[in-house]
Amino acid sequence: MSVFLPIVLNWLLAYGYPVIWFAIFIASAGFPIPSALVLLAAGAFAQAGDFNIFLLAVLALSASVCGDSAGYFIGRRWGTKVIDWLETSKWNRFIPPSSIERGRARFKKQAAWAVFLTRFLFPALGGVVNLIAGADPYPYRYFLPCDISGEILSAVIPLSLGYAFGASWEAVGDVLGSFSIFALALLAATFLALYLVRTARRSRIEKIETAKEPAIVQLKKTGTVPPDNPAQRSGELPLS
Amino acid sequence: MNMRVKFVILGVLLCLALGAAIFAAITTVQAIQQFRQQRQLTSSGDVSTIRPWMTVHYIALTYHVPENYLYHSLHIANPQLVRHATLRVLADRSNQPVDNVIHEVQKAILTYRKQNHQTGIAPHAGQLNGLPRAPGREHP
Numbered sequence: 497m498s499v500f501l502p503i504v505l506n507w508l509l510a511y512g513y514p515v516i517w518f519a520i521f522i523a524s525a526g527f528p529i530p531s532a533l534v535l536l537a538a539g540a541f542a543q544a545g546d547f548n549i550f551l552l553a554v555l556a557l558s559a560s561v562c563g564d565s566a567g568y569f570i571g572r573r574w575g576t577k578v579i580d581w582l583e584t585s586k587w588n589r590f591i592p593p594s595s596i597e598r599g600r601a602r603f604k605k606q607a608a609w610a611v612f613l614t615r616f617l618f619p620a621l622g623g624v625v626n627l628i629a630g631a632d633p634y635p636y637r638y639f640l641p642c643d644i645s646g647e648i649l650s651a652v653i654p655l656s657l658g659y660a661f662g663a664s665w666e667a668v669g670d671v672l673g674s675f676s677i678f679a680l681a682l683l684a685a686t687f688l689a690l691y692l693v694r695t696a697r698r699s700r701i702e703k704i705e706t707a708k709e710p711a712i713v714q715l716k717k718t719g720t721v722p723p724d725n726p727a728q729r730s731g732e733l734p735l736s
Numbered sequence: 737m738n739m740r741v742k743f744v745i746l747g748v749l750l751c752l753a754l755g756a757a758i759f760a761a762i763t764t765v766q767a768i769q770q771f772r773q774q775r776q777l778t779s780s781g782d783v784s785t786i787r788p789w790m791t792v793h794y795i796a797l798t799y800h801v802p803e804n805y806l807y808h809s810l811h812i813a814n815p816q817l818v819r820h821a822t823l824r825v826l827a828d829r830s831n832q833p834v835d836n837v838i839h840e841v842q843k844a845i846l847t848y849r850k851q852n853h854q855t856g857i858a859p860h861a862g863q864l865n866g867l868p869r870a871p872g873r874e875h876p
Contacts, residue, residue: 678760685753
């Protein structure tokens with residue numbers, strides 16, 4: 497359990513809805529507060545009649561969208577400069593500019609999915625993705641719909657589970673947390689396997705092309721293809 | 737980068753990712769089993785599932801015990817002031833470990849159940865569908 501969670505829960509019960517909004521807002525902006533656990537607990541307290549579940553859902557959604565937008569604009573304001581510096585600075589010896597360029601191109605292609613999935617499936621990466629989306633910069637008019645649709649799920653899932661399972665919300669939180677890690681590891685394994693297959697295929701094609709190259713050069717020079725083996729030269733089948 | 741080195745690095749990373757996925761899958765299954773076990777204990781009213789984040793009101797609703805009875809057991813004179821306080825906060829205020837407070841609550845619930853089982857008296861005057869109604873609160 498996070499260090500901040502008991503404090504947030506005490507404040508949540510003492511001061512109510514404003515604490516929920518503020519906790520979700522700063523968690524979405526990147527502060528390490530487990531917002532899913534806060535929402536699970538809030539759902540459990542709503543079951544006991546301490547909160548209104550619908551009001552909680554609206555507050556959680558508005559707070560998380562505002563927090564994500566804050567992260568996005570922080571990335572836009574300062575992140576762009578950091579990436580430009582990384583690309584041009586001669587002091588940066590760890591990440592080659594070509595890798596940064598490739599990463600940016602890849603993020604542009606997959607940004608919508610990255611934003612959507614990091615809202616509810618990989619919430620630990622949400623803050624970083626907001627900053628990168630702002631720094632890239634990924635257009636805000638595309639960022640916002642993906643963010644809202646992901647955040648609807650990220651608010652509704654824990655609130656409803658907390659409301660349904662009440663006192664067992666901590667165990668539900670453990671299930672969600674370990675499932676999130678499982679999904680992330682599975683995604684990484686799938687990506688690496690595909691990348692490995694693609695690299696192997698590319699390497700084989702390169703080998704074939706390298707083998708063909710002398711033949712093409714000779715064809716251009718003399719107009720004849722050099723024979724591959726002695727059997728072809730003599731017109732006979734090779735004897736085993 | 738040499739192609740052979742690239743393959744080795746990718747292979748190692750793939751093995752690590754697969755290992756992590758298998759480990760996380762096992763953890764998820766264990767977490768689900770633990771959740772089912774805890775759910776079963778909570779629904780059967782087992783007092784070992786009382787946690788530091790619970791308020792007295794929450795415990796009263798979940799374990800079907802009158803709220804005022806629990807306040808009385810914890811020697812709280814003015815319940816209105818601690819209505820939204822968790823057991824952790826109550827422990828901090830009385831300068832004792834939270835486990836002691838939890839133990840006191842567990843003991844109180846067990847005593848209450850024992851008394852009501854022996855006397856056969858309805859648990860609370862404001863009982864609704866078998867649940868004691870806490871004063872000043874609405875059931876969800």
